[in-house]
Amino acid sequence: MLADGAGTAVWGLCRGSGSKPYQTVVDLDAPAYKCSCPSRKFPCKHALGLLVLWSAGADAGVAPAEPPEWVAQWADGRRSRAEQKAVRAATGPADEAGARRRAERRARQMAEGAGELERRLADQLRAGLAGADREGYGVWDEVAARMVDAKAPGLASRARNLAVVPSTGAGWPSRTLQEFGLLHLLVKGLLAVDGLPEPLAATVRSRAGVPMDTADVLRVGESVRDLWVVLGQEDAQDSKLTTRRLWLQGTTTGRAAMVLSFGAAGRAPELTLPTGLSIDADLTYFPGARPLRAAIGERHGPPVASPVPHGVPVGQALDRYAEALVEDPWLDSWPTVLADVVPIPGPEGWQLADASGDEALPVTARFGGAQGLWRLAAVSGGRPVTVFGECGHRGFTPHTVWGEAQDTRGVAL
């Protein structure tokens, strides 16, 4: 049974393996899907099948009808939630005073945690780092747990990372002290956050782990409309979440942006933008001293083909990272397009070298990314290519490569 409610929704019953048929409904505006089947795929095959039939129209037996109760309920629920959201977005949080109180309490908790972390760092320096590679994870894991309690997950993950550095091989004392210094700097900033200029204060808060609601960002953040080229994407999995990072670059503004999208563990995040194409859209940056993370607002058209992005030689790539560091000293890297570089494989580490001149960046391989590096070499064939990646103090992490001439879509690495 199939029906179409005045072009806004389509629904039907589908006989599955159970005794009761599945109730499937698709809201055609969003689009949004609901089905009573137990499938964890989303949209499920029933919803997709429904859409296929619907697109065939009357031939497939889809006739206009009044929505039955289970459809109406779902649609009403969706509508009222959307309205509430719109109201909230327009007026800000309903309970201003309550929200402020919560924020203040949180700030207090974080400051206490930060103070404790600072004491830990100082104690460790008085005693010396020498024993750190034997102490294992225990000490810093405990500190990390305290930071989670103090509502500072950003501090917690940096603290947890401190436990790992001593096992990273030669040079660990130097790297540990660097991490100590940067963590100390963050703590210092957090303790004095009220006195910082607002963009820097926002950077400190977000690095410390104060969450930022995307809806709020879209309401208050700086919105930039441009033709955004999709430079690359990367999915990272952990036990709870799949995190997708998408990098964009404005064609006119030249600005870099990174969009995050999340999915439940083992499932692909919803947002997909094809690498190498560009979209005309409003992008709203999360506030910060060096804005990078952004949320996609309104899109003004479908993705269109885009030429190979412009890039810089390796020296300038490092300059850009340095410029970004001036504003956000905690940055590990900055998204950058390198032009006319040649990948140089080697057992002692890969390089990306300027096609002319003798300057090169060491390539930092992603975990298990060797095949990606060979793809980079294959596309290059020993000739200059354009590469998008992240340029930082460790070197360059490539994400996308554009080979010679006709291929403007790029190849993901």
Add this chain to the structure above:
Amino acid sequence: MNDQEMGQAGGAALATGGTGTDSDWEELVTTALLGLDRRGAPRRPSAAGTALAETAALLDDADPALAVLDLAALHTVHQRAGLRPAAARPRPEPAPVDPRPPLPRAARHRLATLLADRSSPGGGVAPNLSELLPQWLFAAREHGYRAPEALLPDLLEIARTRSDLRRDALALAGPRGLWLAAANPSWKYALRAGIAPVASGEDEADQKLWEEGLFAERMAMLSQLRARDAGAALSLLRSTWSTERAEDRLLFLDALRTGLCLDDEPFLEGALADRSKNVRVTAAELLSSLPGSALAARMAERARVCVGPETVDGAVRVLVRAPQECDAAMQRDGISPKPPTNRGKRAWWLGQLVESAPLSLWTELFGLPPEKIVALPVADDWRNDLHAAWSRAAVRQRDATWARALLGAPFGDLASEEVPAEAPKKTRTIRRPPDRHWIGRGARGNGPNAYRAGTAGMAGDPAKLLSVLPAAERARWVAGFIRRYGLPEAFQMLGVCAVPWAEPLGRAVVNALAAARDGGHYPWSYSTVIGLAERCLDPELAPWVDALATPAKAAHAAGARSHWSEAFQRLINTLRLRATMLAELAADGAPPDADGGSGG
């Protein structure tokens, strides 16, 4: 990006700015390492007047530990902001240009899917993609495409793990694939595979490579040269032969199989006196596959004494007098004196003699064509030994006439033999106890062409004999065999048939499968044949198979039956997919679109 995920940048790290602060940092690290309690307060940056020193001067150093942390942060950001590029190492030589056309867009996507899905076995009615890859590669190679650059690593990787794909995968990968493989130690196999254009054509450079190269390079060079100029390859090999190691000599000698001719004879005769037994045996084998060689003539002399016609009561039969000893001369000619366990010495020697003698000897000796000779009765139970040896000789000498005679005429060609697939009950009666591998006409009594199969060495291996026949004849013969005896014994024979199967063969296989289904057999006992059919049937048969797959009498939907319908559905899906694949590759005239790969 945490430190677990980041490989440490190797030898070519970024350079620090070089503002003289490195030693200050080292000092700070030492202080932190040993602890302030032992080491005392940190020193201020030494280079006065720098931005670093000026900023550091502003820091509060009331608490030495906090002062170290302040300085650490300052140094870290200062250092990171001042990083300079590393010195570039020598750049690789650019890959040679590959002038072949890129794949059509759809075919390129297909290849990406086939390579990406190689781990999935394909389940239910979905085609098994990894089994389709060989065919795709072969077809793409036939079309003369070059592989998309971005997929070269995947191609090289899959060809590393699956040697059956190597030839086609590497051909498709072409010069850029070899260029890439040369840079990655785990793809070294590609350079050995002999497709690399190793020989430069300049005599001096070639000679140098031959004398100084690695074994793999030398092997590749010899194989290539042999294919191009057999004589030159032989001279090259002779130039260093006496200094080669025994195991290398064996493999080099084996490379002479390509383009073997009587010009090689003097060299091979010399190799019969080699220090290594394996080299001697291989040389003898090569010589015996040259019917005009002196070794073949010597073998003929020996064999002539052992086997000949005898007339008893007016009927001709074959008389066999197996050799009594294996003398030094026989051993020098490659006859192995010691039989494997359970074989009689004399039968062992006889087998080797007959195998190495030119088959023309027998037609001359008996004055009869091969099919008449194999039909003669053989005295004293020597028949199987003799026929097995003739079979091996036919394979070694690639003699189609003898192979045909030993196999017997195709079953389908015999009058009134055009029977449909046997009813399963009959098939069952043909199932023979394992100790009696009689198949073929022998199953119906002591017919003249009875032979044994399955036990290689006992009698002619039909699969090997078939490989000597032209493809069409091979397919016809196997089709007839299947129509008569069903599939259980046919697997190896199917394996030597040309792909896609000729129509009569394809129909015979599918009919036999349908008969097995209708007879209530379990599909899983046929899974290997079904798998083979998925890969080898002509995709054009798909509609016909479809019609066959849905018989009207689906009354008893028992377990086996639903498995059969699944198997048939999968067969059909696979055939359709193969047809699509091939059509994608054949999509010519389409210009290499923007997505069709880079390079060139």
